[in-house]
Amino acid sequence: MSTETQLIDWRDKALQFEQQINQVVIGLQPAVRNIILAVFARGHVLLEGNVGVGKTTLLRAVAQGLGGDYQRIEGTIDLMPADLIYYAYLNSEGRPCVDSGPLLKHGDTLATFFFNEINRARPQVHALLLRAMAERSINAFNQDYALPHMQVFADRNRVEREETFELPAAAKDRFMMEINIDMPNSDAVLDELMFNPRFHDTDQLIGNMSNNRFYYQLNDLAQTLQQHIQTSPKLRAYALSLWKATHQPQHYGVQLSDVEMPQLLMAGASPRGMSYLIRAAKTRAWLEHRNHVLPEDLQGVFSVCMTHRLFLNPMYAYRKEQLLPELITGILNQVAAP
Template identity: 65%
Template sequence: MTDHLLNGWRDKALQFEDQLGTLVIGQTDAIRHSILAVFARGHVLLEGNVGVGKTTLLRALAQGLGGAYQRIEGTIDLMPSDLIYYTYLDNNGKPQVDAGPLLKQGEQLATFFFNEINRARPQVHALLLRTMAERSVQAFNRTYHLPHLLVFADRNRVEKDETFELPAAAKDRFMFEITIDTPTDDTVLQDLMFNPRYHDTDRLLATLPSGQLQFDALNGIAELIQSHIQSTAALKAYALTLWKASHRPAEYGIRIDDVDMAELIHAGASPRGMAYFIRAAKVRAWLAGRDNLLPEDLRAVYPATMAHRIFFNPIYAYRNDTLMPAFISHILQHIAAP
């Protein structure tokens, strides 16, 4: 029964992934990670240049999930209260207080898109922390539960002025940090330029059927996946080594030119991060039609789950953009399994 249910959902998930692939072309990895996040119930931080399809991907994802979708733009004057309520004068001139984007749809809120999150103040980040971690918001003397909420935040890497870097705690609450780059395949680039299908996002998204994944069933199916996919002692040992290597790379033979490995790491991945890591890997195993985790599953999700959870010492932090991919790559290349 469980197998039958999981197989049915897997077919749906893979079909949805294919559909997303036709809407947002040249972003196979980003789409795969988005699907993994949906079924692992993890929040996603997107980073990339402007105009590469981040918003299109998220709108398509929200449409496929069904449920309510809210979007807010991060600005420097955005305050936490702006997410919870807004006030106005009604037609009779009376002041009114209405629920803000976080509370408006209540439990039906499935996708919350925080655009340009690094433009918002730390106070806003703090509110978001609790919302993401506990899927609830305290407002108007009561607690609002948002059980199906998935937060997708994005930040563009071009502009850094007047932005607030996300604190480590906020970053840690995102399951993935997905980098979306401009596609490099010439065929894809020509298609994006000359095919009018990709010029009008609304018309493009209208071709995608809504609510295919039944957002309010995802929590249940996600738990089923997590309990169904098994991991052996050897796999656990491999995962543990990957984790430890992110803390003490020198002990695991990780060497990078011009870097003192003993001084490199300020903080490695957190236990919560490693839990996200395994959850995502299990979803990948499920999508591959397996009921056991393989090292490939861990390796496939390791960069997106780890890169924003590892913090370098200040002396190396300014080289983060180049050093982090190299560090992750060295870990994956040097740790053997079994």
């Protein structure tokens, strides 16, 4: 089978997978599309949203469709790094025993790892997770364990801030995307969620999904996809200008109300972040039936790939919910596309 034929076949599978998820969680199409992009670009995802908007159901649907094993851990103030690796207990005979924790329980068949309320966990836990995310391996019991197919999804509760730890820049930068899961604003969707019994039994809803079991093929597919989708010299120059604008937006004519632009940013996007942006843009082009990247592909994933990588100076940090979206919009409007 030629590479072109292989990618067409996989695109059909990806779009069918997306359609299945949209039947399980309704009213979240933009978020679902971004998660599909992250899955096929092999990037980790940070989710943010209010309580009860479908984040867990969405990830369970993703895990069901991908196949492989799914693990979930709850972030708590007393969670320690060792809790990700093992847990100790007394068996029925009163003897101490040690079993594998959530990162090791399924070995190399672990496909989807969900860290719920990651900002409640201590920085030491974040540090351990970073290695697992970056290297897809972990050291325990004096040996390395490979996690070649693991994709991490972490959730931050946007409402509650007590007993939480802000994720450090290094942790945020390991996530390809930060996706906001917003409450559906359509009356028809809300009516379905409230009154259609189909959406009241989550286990049955997800159990009806097909288990495609293609998780173990995604790494090779992503590599083929990234090599096959092309970028022109003008597109590359445009991407470079976007990156520079995340560091010095005032040089591109970006102006925000009541802001001294040279003092706005403490740090812009990292080279790793731009690499993730290109990977996501290539995947978007592929899903749009193209073998080359257009400016609209970069623009379509710029916000979810860049917003969590821009760090405001303390004098403006309290306005970040307002300023960061305005900055992203300003950059896309002011940087000339080819």
